[in-house]
Amino acid sequence: MENMERQKGQVAKSIEKETSKIPSDVFLWGALGSMAISLVLKVAGKKSQSLFVGQWTAPFLILGLYNKLVKLESNDKDDKGRDVERKEFSKPELNPQFSHSH
Numbered sequence: 804m805e806n807m808e809r810q811k812g813q814v815a816k817s818i819e820k821e822t823s824k825i826p827s828d829v830f831l832w833g834a835l836g837s838m839a840i841s842l843v844l845k846v847a848g849k850k851s852q853s854l855f856v857g858q859w860t861a862p863f864l865i866l867g868l869y870n871k872l873v874k875l876e877s878n879d880k881d882d883k884g885r886d887v888e889r890k891e892f893s894k895p896e897l898n899p900q901f902s903h904s905h
Contacts, residue, residue, distance in 0.1 A: 819873045822866075829872075830867030834860045 841857035844850075 812829070819877075822870055823873050824876055825870060827867055827871050830863050830870060834863035837863060 828881045837856055837859035841860075844853035844856060
């Protein structure tokens with residue numbers, strides 16, 4: 804069982820390595836393109852084909868989110884190896900740096 808979990812990790816790592824090379828815009832354009840094609844098919848009277856293509860929009864957007872998360876995680880791992888100062892964004896009233904003493 805332990806070997807299987809390690810294999811899954813290796814497969815996921817190789818998939819993430821390859822998908823991180825794809826620009827995030829590709830998924831957005833894929834989603835927009837599927838909506839446009841679906842509309843054209845609907846207007847042409849091809850209802851079932853229109854619905855089929857229209858259902859591609861959500862997977863394109865989900866894959867785009869996955870792609871973005873993989874890139875962010877990769878950047879976080881790179882940053883942890885260096886002394887990078889991170890700015891934390893928070894509400895001014897919760898951050899002592901922004902509090903005003905009267």
